[in-house]
Amino acid sequence: MASSITTRRLFGLNALSAWIGFGGQFLINLFDLVPSMRTEPTLLGGSEPGLPGAIGRIFDSMTYFTNWSNLIVCITLTMLFLNPERNGRWFNTLRHTGILMITMAGILFHILIAPYYAPESWNAVTSLFEHYITPILT
Numbered sequence: 465m466a467s468s469i470t471t472r473r474l475f476g477l478n479a480l481s482a483w484i485g486f487g488g489q490f491l492i493n494l495f496d497l498v499p500s501m502r503t504e505p506t507l508l509g510g511s512e513p514g515l516p517g518a519i520g521r522i523f524d525s526m527t528y529f530t531n532w533s534n535l536i537v538c539i540t541l542t543m544l545f546l547n548p549e550r551n552g553r554w555f556n557t558l559r560h561t562g563i564l565m566i567t568m569a570g571i572l573f574h575i576l577i578a579p580y581y582a583p584e585s586w587n588a589v590t591s592l593f594e595h596y597i598t599p600i601l602t
Contacts, residue, residue, distance in 0.1 A: 471548050475544040481597050485592075494521070497586055530569045533566040541602070
């Protein structure tokens with residue numbers, strides 16, 4: 465019984481970490497809490513500052529591999545927190561895919577992007593969770 469409680473707590477801690485990173489980034493983009501200094505449009509076009517550009521910024525943010533990997537970890541770890549005995553072909557496939565994706569996101573960010581990217585304000589907090597804490601916990 466004690467190991468079941470410990471397992472559930474660890475799944476919950478990992479899920480919380482993923483939700484802080486992914487959810488925080490989602491809220492930053494939704495409410496434009498850290499306005500972008502970009503002058504060139506993104507792959508999906510430009511987004512207006514403030515609330516009018518919220519939908520565009522959300523769609524833009526979902527083009528990042530890191531956000532997808534954190535979202536999969538959020539979902540699968542929350543499901544495991546609610547039911548640590550969860551099993552099944554589709555669930556296991558999604559869970560293992562999330563593990564691979566989040567590991568790649570952490571390693572590639574650290575090697576290829578971190579030396580050239582200095583996140584500002586709230587982005588520094590969410591980047592820490594999305595690229596370091598969640599991959600290590602997962």
